[in-house]
Amino acid sequence: MNRPYAYIGLAALAGSFILRDSVFLAVISVLAVTLAVLIVLVRNKKSLWGCIPTGLVALAVAASFIFGGSRCELARERVGTAANIAVVVEETDHESPLYHRYLAKIKASSDKEIVGMRVRINLPADIYLSPGEEVNLAAEFEDGGSGAESYGSEGVYLFATAKGISGVPQSRVTIYSLAESLRSKIAEALESIGITENTGVMKALLIGDKSGLPDSLEGAVRNAGVSHILVVSGMHLSIICGAMLILLERGGLSGRTITVISAVMTVFIIMASTFHISILRAGLSYVIYLIGRLIFRNADGLNSLGLATALLCAIFPMLAYNVAFLLSASATFAVVWTARLISDKIPFYRLRKPLRVAVVYLFGVICASVCAGICTLPIVATVFGCVSLIAPITNLAVDILVSAALILGVLGVLIYCIPLVGGFFSFPFILLFERLTEAFVSVVEFFGRSSITLIEIEGNKNIYCFFISIAFILIVWYFCKVKEGVGRAG
Numbered sequence: 001m002n003r004p005y006a007y008i009g010l011a012a013l014a015g016s017f018i019l020r021d022s023v024f025l026a027v028i029s030v031l032a033v034t035l036a037v038l039i040v041l042v043r044n045k046k047s048l049w050g051c052i053p054t055g056l057v058a059l060a061v062a063a064s065f066i067f068g069g070s071r072c073e074l075a076r077e078r079v080g081t082a083a084n085i086a087v088v089v090e091e092t093d094h095e096s097p098l099y100h101r102y103l104a105k106i107k108a109s110s111d112k113e114i115v116g117m118r119v120r121i122n123l124p125a126d127i128y129l130s131p132g133e134e135v136n137l138a139a140e141f142e143d144g145g146s147g148a149e150s151y152g153s154e155g156v157y158l159f160a161t162a163k164g165i166s167g168v169p170q171s172r173v174t175i176y177s178l179a180e181s182l183r184s185k186i187a188e189a190l191e192s193i194g195i196t197e198n199t200g201v202m203k204a205l206l207i208g209d210k211s212g213l214p215d216s217l218e219g220a221v222r223n224a225g226v227s228h229i230l231v232v233s234g235m236h237l238s239i240i241c242g243a244m245l246i247l248l249e250r251g252g253l254s255g256r257t258i259t260v261i262s263a264v265m266t267v268f269i270i271m272a273s274t275f276h277i278s279i280l281r282a283g284l285s286y287v288i289y290l291i292g293r294l295i296f297r298n299a300d301g302l303n304s305l306g307l308a309t310a311l312l313c314a315i316f317p318m319l320a321y322n323v324a325f326l327l328s329a330s331a332t333f334a335v336v337w338t339a340r341l342i343s344d345k346i347p348f349y350r351l352r353k354p355l356r357v358a359v360v361y362l363f364g365v366i367c368a369s370v371c372a373g374i375c376t377l378p379i380v381a382t383v384f385g386c387v388s389l390i391a392p393i394t395n396l397a398v399d400i401l402v403s404a405a406l407i408l409g410v411l412g413v414l415i416y417c418i419p420l421v422g423g424f425f426s427f428p429f430i431l432l433f434e435r436l437t438e439a440f441v442s443v444v445e446f447f448g449r450s451s452i453t454l455i456e457i458e459g460n461k462n463i464y465c466f467f468i469s470i471a472f473i474l475i476v477w478y479f480c481k482v483k484e485g486v487g488r489a490g
Helices: 004-018 023-043 048-078 145-152 175-193 199-207 215-224 234-250 255-272 277-295 301-315 323-343 353-384 391-416 422-447 461-489
Strands: 082-095 099-109 118-124 133-141 156-161 166-171 386-388 454-456
Touching: 004 023, 004 048, 004 301, 023 048, 048 156, 048 301, 082 118, 082 175, 118 133, 145 156, 175 199, 175 255, 175 391, 175 422, 199 391, 199 422, 215 386, 215 422, 234 255, 234 277, 234 323, 234 391, 255 277, 277 301, 277 323, 301 323, 323 353, 353 386, 353 391, 386 391, 391 422
Parallel strands: 118 156
Antiparallel strands: 082 099, 082 133, 099 118, 133 156, 133 166, 386 454
């Protein structure tokens, strides 16, 4: 068994899904699969010391399920009660003319049991808070409604409303305040060429900030089936880090140096997206993969995905209810497994080396997009109840544009941060980023102009999408077996 963490990750995700109904079953499902994996590893003559990390990860997930279940029960008991709390703001969740919504962590409270928990707070619209600010308020706890499971997947179990704050907010240096400073610096770099109608789209592409998107574009993006492009995820990470790896390798740096630089770059991308769950999953998988390459030299993408999933379940016990994570993980599964099967059949070795690098990179982006679209189709149909008929064509049309735009945008921002001369030398990169963004908008508006491109999924969507998922898994399994058989015959 070469991929033990892939099975542990899948069991952790299944346990996370049933955690709401039964903590006991969630814990048993993870421990049973782990026991089976350990038995197979021992029978395959793996050392006992090599099995210990697998067991520790499973125990961490099981402990997290028990802890998360108790937190959910505690939050349900607090509905309808009130308490004086001191919180540190982590991020702004929503802004409207009536109220502002923030995600925060409780640092002190008259109710000692809720100290340390994360909470979603609704405040009047005339109160503006920034990440890292600590405030005191009188909170009235309420039911989270239909969005409680989604917030629970990010570790937010409490929901409260406050009529105001007491005292003056105190600024604290936190990881969230540092992330906000990084986002402000990136926004400043993108605005250095002047604020245009494409500036909001540029921010959405690079840091996932959709507050400046034109209203007319949101409908076109949905109809065209490219909403995922405006959410920083594994696709963005693979494009940026893939280009970075090529540049660093061409620069003659050692593998260890490239690994460290790539890991640092990944951390900055995660911070710039305010730790969104999809990029957190992708970043964690990539860092695990890099560490595997550095230590073992035979890292496996699917094993890294499974380990990242298990670790995230250990942090966020209700992870299975996060739609962004499910889309990101299923797309990564498709990229890691199916895209490789297809690309291995293309004779790239016949091309000259400089051309081969470029062609392999571009083909990999297109192939990954198609496979990811197929694998995420059941989830999209189940959650949103509709599927864009034009999405495959639109994605093929914008993949190269978005890839080039992201690379130029990142280079422009990095150069902009150089003291004294950065603003001058970054101008052409950011200007090209703006032109490619304009082209991206034109393509999306062309394909997403009509709502006819959407097809509604009627009937029992869950059963329908369940069979689609099973069929896809069986197809992938079949091709893997065929490839394995051909390899042995050769």
